[in-house]
Amino acid sequence: VASPETMSFQAEVKQLLQLMIHSLYSNKEIFVRELVSNASDATDKLRFEAIADPILLEGDGELAIKIALDPVARTISITDNGIGMSRDEAIQHLGTIAKSGTKEFFQKLSGDQQKDATLIGQFGVGFYSAFIVADKVTVESRRAGLPVTEGVRWESAGDGEFSVEAIERPERGTTITLHLREGEDEFLSAWRLKSIIRKYSDHISLPIRMLKEEWDSEKNEMRQSDEWESVNQASALWTRPKSEITDEQYASFYQHVSHDNDKPLAWTHNRVEGRSEYTQLLYIPARAPFDLWDRNRRGGLKLYVKRVFIMDDAEQLLPTYMRFVRGVVDSADLPLNVSRELLQESRDVRAIREGCTKRVLSMLEAMADSEDAAEREKYATFWREFGQVLKEGMGEDHANQERIGKLLRFASTHGESADQTVSLADYIGRMKEGQDKIYYVTADSWQAASASPHLEVFRKKGIEVLLLTDRVDEWMLSFLNEFDGKALVSVARGDLDLGQMEDEAVKAEHEKTAEQFKPLVEKATEVLKDKAKEVRITFRLTESPSCVVSDEGDMSGYLQRMLKQAGQ
Numbered sequence: 001v002a003s004p005e006t007m008s009f010q011a012e013v014k015q016l017l018q019l020m021i022h023s024l025y026s027n028k029e030i031f032v033r034e035l036v037s038n039a040s041d042a043t044d045k046l047r048f049e050a051i052a053d054p055i056l057l058e059g060d061g062e063l064a065i066k067i068a069l070d071p072v073a074r075t076i077s078i079t080d081n082g083i084g085m086s087r088d089e090a091i092q093h094l095g096t097i098a099k100s101g102t103k104e105f106f107q108k109l110s111g112d113q114q115k116d117a118t119l120i121g122q123f124g125v126g127f128y129s130a131f132i133v134a135d136k137v138t139v140e141s142r143r144a145g146l147p148v149t150e151g152v153r154w155e156s157a158g159d160g161e162f163s164v165e166a167i168e169r170p171e172r173g174t175t176i177t178l179h180l181r182e183g184e185d186e187f188l189s190a191w192r193l194k195s196i197i198r199k200y201s202d203h204i205s206l207p208i209r210m211l212k213e214e215w216d217s218e219k220n221e222m223r224q225s226d227e228w229e230s231v232n233q234a235s236a237l238w239t240r241p242k243s244e245i246t247d248e249q250y251a252s253f254y255q256h257v258s259h260d261n262d263k264p265l266a267w268t269h270n271r272v273e274g275r276s277e278y279t280q281l282l283y284i285p286a287r288a289p290f291d292l293w294d295r296n297r298r299g300g301l302k303l304y305v306k307r308v309f310i311m312d313d314a315e316q317l318l319p320t321y322m323r324f325v326r327g328v329v330d331s332a333d334l335p336l337n338v339s340r341e342l343l344q345e346s347r348d349v350r351a352i353r354e355g356c357t358k359r360v361l362s363m364l365e366a367m368a369d370s371e372d373a374a375e376r377e378k379y380a381t382f383w384r385e386f387g388q389v390l391k392e393g394m395g396e397d398h399a400n401q402e403r404i405g406k407l408l409r410f411a412s413t414h415g416e417s418a419d420q421t422v423s424l425a426d427y428i429g430r431m432k433e434g435q436d437k438i439y440y441v442t443a444d445s446w447q448a449a450s451a452s453p454h455l456e457v458f459r460k461k462g463i464e465v466l467l468l469t470d471r472v473d474e475w476m477l478s479f480l481n482e483f484d485g486k487a488l489v490s491v492a493r494g495d496l497d498l499g500q501m502e503d504e505a506v507k508a509e510h511e512k513t514a515e516q517f518k519p520l521v522e523k524a525t526e527v528l529k530d531k532a533k534e535v536r537i538t539f540r541l542t543e544s545p546s547c548v549v550s551d552e553g554d555m556s557g558y559l560q561r562m563l564k565q566a567g568q
């Protein structure tokens, strides 16, 4: 038998381990959640692979997690009969971080415990949390389908190196043994451990078993019996009736599917019947993940078919502009062997996508239009975190354009603050007598927008102007020509006609002035002939002497600059 081979962790893992051990100390019990969630993932994977290859079940299809304590050796072990790991997989999965975005992750780390804990949750590097409470971690595993002699033992003290060796392992799956650090004996209490499992893992859909405790009357203390009992409810949360699920259970399930330590902002849970039959449990997070704008990041929902886990990140179940949504869809119609390619073409998936999209919009509308100020405040939070993503929907989702339009929020000259709180309906409610258009200005920043010389005449007349400063705004505006029958018009457009709001006397006055300044205009036209299409007198400025405007149909200044930046 070959002796153990020692290997080095990837540099990022070393860094991460340091961070885990030193900065997550105040939240150390999360190791239970992370290891149980890995065990549950491993059984999901087995169940899925066994659809095509039933031999993998090796005659043992009763999937479960067992947690055992050894007070004398001071160890906790977590065993699953899931997919297991081969030697190479153990080296790969437990020694490196495979996820994309590793670099950004480390750049984002702030040293602030609270913030970093959330990041680690989102990043899903849960296995290493074992080292918060353990000074040695032993993993023994055998991948389903491999011979008994091809088991693997992986071991590390979390100090930069790990060892691997071949072992014989009759049982399929994985056992992770934590050798507790000095001072962590609280986790050797079965009572304490059970309460942590219930807190974090009650929604796990397979049984988590621990040995029953019984009273030893000779020694006058509790001792472990040799009978296993189930600690959790072990039914998939989304299959239970709403009335039987507490807010805490919903929140804890959210943390499981999203890897986010925060509570969700809102959720919706429904069984849908009709054209397509499925259950949806959709959450809106309270905070944007650090990689929301990363193109490689996968979004989407967890897909189950008749309670069998099929895949993570099923992007086809929601449009891209709803990539902030987390949750689960459990379909009764899709075949168990459905692939990503098949999802793309499926009519059932299309029905699910439409249904989920409508539900999310309803959820947002309920918050935005609520009588309850706390709900409206939630919508404000949503908008701050995800408003820019929702705006993409104006272009992406024509069928729901009108509903999305009502959910948009802007900064405006009414509030004189950078907060985006004004809806188009608010704006229309404040329109002046005779005003029939919605006016806006676009710029790189709120400062630039609110200082725009184009606004002068509007301020003077008391007409509100929307201040649009997000990157997506120009693009979005090309899909938002009007709202509620009112055209959206840039204040930077040439020959802006304030319509009935100009009175006749003023018009006559203007004509006289224009006549006086004709020679100046001719001179300026000559001097600027390569730079400007036309020079003309304007009455829209009240303090600045001049400004540049674009023609109807021309690109606005901001869009021109953006395209230039993008190298076009």
Ligand code: ADP
Residues within 6 Å of the ligand: 034, 038, 039, 041, 042, 080, 082, 083, 084, 085, 093, 094, 123, 124, 125, 126, 127, 128, 174
């Ligand atoms: P994540 O779960 O987000 O992938 P983790 O750090 O929790 O990240 O786990 C890393 C990887 O190690 C998993 O993706 C999986 O491949 C492997 N792994 C961890 N625990 C187990 C287990 N009990 N059975 C099989 N594979 C496991």
Ligand code: MG
Residues within 6 Å of the ligand: 034, 037, 038, 124, 125, 126, 127
């Ligand atoms: Mg994990």
